[in-house]
Amino acid sequence: MAVAGSACPRRRRLLILASSGALSATAARVCAQAAQDGDALLLARPLALPVEGVPASALRDTFLEGRPGHPHEALDIMAPRGTPVHAVDDGRLARLFSSVPGGLTVYQFDPAGQLAYYYAHLDRYADGLHEGMPLRRGDLLGYVGTTGNARPDAPHLHFAVFRLGPEKQWWKGTAVNPYPALRRLG
DSSP: OOOOGGGOOOHHHHHHHHHHTSSOHHHHHHHHHHHHHHHHHHHHSOOOOSBTTOOGGGOOOOTTOEETTEEOOSEEEEOOTTOEEEOSSSEEEEEEEEETTTEEEEEEEOTTSSEEEEEEEEEEEOTTOOTTOEEOTTOEEEEEBOOTTSOTTOOEEEEEEEEOOTTOOTTOOEEEOOHHHHHTTO
């Protein structure tokens, strides 16, 4: 099975696939390296916390928690509906998207186009937000909500980070746990 860095299976499945022989040792090494590269890239970025008023000490690492049919691979940052959500880094707004699982979402690329930041379950977007616009760390993106498959009584920001492959596809990448990078901001 040939695997490029952007087509790596999720981390949890990586070991299972490698041990079962469904993923070659070389492909497993490529995927593991992509995940480590993503961790290093994220830790090197000058990030800000995404949800206004939520300190780093209040974050909970939900990255490895299971969800029905898939691993979570994101942080759920609980906050009241309507709480402002800000860009964690400089970069570019790659995509505004609405989906059944994520509801109203924003995909942001870092300045080098190596990382994608994913903000989901937004109640609404900030006024004037549009695809392709430059973003600065701290810019208002939207507001915490419960769109998509979020429980109506549990408003939160679903925040994920992906290491992008050379194709720079906003929907595809190797998941990177944002918890260590955000937790150190406290």
